[in-house]
Amino acid sequence: MNRKSFTAILVGGALAGGCSKPNPLFLDTWDVITDSGSVSQTSAVTLETTTIEPPTTTSDPPVTTTSTSTSPSTITSSSDNTTTTTEPNPTTETTGEGFVCDGLDVDMEGCCEVMIEVEADTFFSDAIDGVGMAGCPIAQPEDNPALECRHVSFGSVPEMAVFKDNGVIGAAVIGSAMVALRFPMQDGQLVVEDHGPIPNEQIQSVKLKVEANYKQVDFKNLRFTMHGLGVDGWEEGDGQKPVSCVGGLVSFACLACGPVAGGECESPWKAMAPSILAVLEPLGVVEADEGENSGLAAIDLAPLKAPTGWVPKIAGGLVMEPLSSEYQGMAYEDLMPLPGVTIGTIEGSTPAHLQVRVCKP
Numbered sequence: 001m002n003r004k005s006f007t008a009i010l011v012g013g014a015l016a017g018g019c020s021k022p023n024p025l026f027l028d029t030w031d032v033i034t035d036s037g038s039v040s041q042t043s044a045v046t047l048e049t050t051t052i053e054p055p056t057t058t059s060d061p062p063v064t065t066t067s068t069s070t071s072p073s074t075i076t077s078s079s080d081n082t083t084t085t086t087e088p089n090p091t092t093e094t095t096g097e098g099f100v101c102d103g104l105d106v107d108m109e110g111c112c113e114v115m116i117e118v119e120a121d122t123f124f125s126d127a128i129d130g131v132g133m134a135g136c137p138i139a140q141p142e143d144n145p146a147l148e149c150r151h152v153s154f155g156s157v158p159e160m161a162v163f164k165d166n167g168v169i170g171a172a173v174i175g176s177a178m179v180a181l182r183f184p185m186q187d188g189q190l191v192v193e194d195h196g197p198i199p200n201e202q203i204q205s206v207k208l209k210v211e212a213n214y215k216q217v218d219f220k221n222l223r224f225t226m227h228g229l230g231v232d233g234w235e236e237g238d239g240q241k242p243v244s245c246v247g248g249l250v251s252f253a254c255l256a257c258g259p260v261a262g263g264e265c266e267s268p269w270k271a272m273a274p275s276i277l278a279v280l281e282p283l284g285v286v287e288a289d290e291g292e293n294s295g296l297a298a299i300d301l302a303p304l305k306a307p308t309g310w311v312p313k314i315a316g317g318l319v320m321e322p323l324s325s326e327y328q329g330m331a332y333e334d335l336m337p338l339p340g341v342t343i344g345t346i347e348g349s350t351p352a353h354l355q356v357r358v359c360k361p
Contacts, residue, residue, distance in 0.1 A: 101359075101360075110360060111359035112358055113355055113358070115353050115354070115356075116183050116184065116190055116353060116354040118181045118346065120155075120181075120182040120317075120346070121179065121181050121351070121352065122234070122237075123155075123178065124154070124177070124180060125138060125152070125154070125175065125177035125178075126150045126175045126252050127149045127165075127173050127174065127176065128148065128149070128173075128175055129172065130168075130171075130173055130174045134146045135147065135148070136148055136152050137172075137173045138173065139152065139154065139157070139160070141242050141244045143243070143244055144244045147262060149175070149177075150252040151244070151254075151261055152242050152245060152251060152252075153237050153244070153245040153249040153257070155235070155236030155249065155250060156236065156239040156240055156241060156243065157347065158344070158347045158348030158350075159345060159348045160177065161177060161338065161339055161340040162176075162178055162321075162340050163177055163339070163340025164335050164340075165340075166335060169327065170327070170337040170338045171337070171339075173338055176321065177340070179210075179319070179320050179343050180317040180318070180319045181317060181318045181319075182229075183318065183354060185315050188200070190311060190354070190356065192356075201308055202361060203356055203357070204358065205300070205301075205302060206304075206307060206354055206356050206357070207299060207301060207354070207355040208301055208318070208320075208354060209352060209355060210344070211295065211344035211350035212291070212295045212342060212343055213295055214294065214296075214339070214340065214342060215294070219327055221287070221331070222325050222336065222341065223285055224285070224288060224321060224323055226283045226284055226285070226304060226319070226320060227283060227319040228281040228283055228313030229279065229314065229316035229318070230313070231270075231316045232317075233316075234316070234317075235249055235250055235256070237250075240347055245257035246259060247259065248266055252276055253274065253275055254267065254269070255276075279316075280319055283310045283314075284304040286300065286303050286304070287299075325337075
């Protein structure tokens with residue numbers, strides 16, 4: 001607020017020995033006061049009226065500026081019209097979900113372990129009868145018992161054996177069966193329920209736990225080749241039993257089977273490729289140790305090297321293929337004979353899962 005003038009009343013005698021005192025209202029209104037001189041005193045009780053013109057400069061009230069941008073902010077003082085430039089305030093950038101271990105029990109290194117359960121599983125087999133019999137020697141669809149294993153969909157079975165046999169060791173079966181496990185993923189990263197993707201660089205280690213059963217007295221030194229399945233989108237099916245692969249289901253021969261069992265694929269695994277073997281990418285070889293209840297202990301995936309390298313490659317699935325074993329006291333470098341190792345599935349209420357140790361980099 002501005003005034004054009006004000007009247008100061010000076011009282012002499014009664015204020016002898018004192019100094020003139022500025023009007024508080026005046027100081028509240030203008031920041032700077034320039035007095036041309038001191039105010040004289042008189043001995044007579046006479047009122048002297050002095051008129052002083054106030055400053056004619058109009059100043060705006062102080063301004064408080066709040067800025068969330070990264071540009072410097074400028075504040076102009078109302079008292080001396082000076083300009084002050086301040087540095088930008090620190091900002092906090094949100095990158096998405098918080099650290100997966102937030103709210104969980106962590107160890108001395110600030111790391112935690114999370115479990116990621118499989119979302120789909122199935123088996124692939126090219127086994128044939130070693131004595132030339134028609135059909136699939138390990139599981140025959142009720143509607144088509146003469147159908148070869150490569151054209152059978154095993155996505156709905158509660159359990160099944162994985163093996164690799166030459167037909168002359170334990171059973172007259174030639175060929176193999178492997179299990180495929182698809183875990184929830186997004187943009188090449190494993191996904192934790194209620195949290196979201198785990199940055200691959202935060203994964204320190206991974207173990208695979210499958211519900212397995214096998215004759216530990218007969219088998220020792222089990223080794224498996226782990227593959228990345230380079231094609232996503234396969235359908236496991238349902239029904240709790242092996243079925244003829246038709247209508248888009250998945251088999252050893254087809255990513256998506258056609259309308260006729262054993263016929264042309266609706267979608268092949270790869271152009272001009274006769275089987276899933278064309279799209280499997282070997283990631284490494286792991287050893288499986290004995291576990292409780294005739295099962296397997298959690299399989300350490302450390303031989304697959306850094307998770308940043310192999311995790312993006314399992315978007316279509318992590319395939320566990322038998323490689324070698326010691327069976328009934330004999331070592332086989334490239335065989336795991338029948339009866340092999342039986343693996344449980346989602347349909348059997350024994351789904352596989354990954355045990356992932358997560359740490360801040």
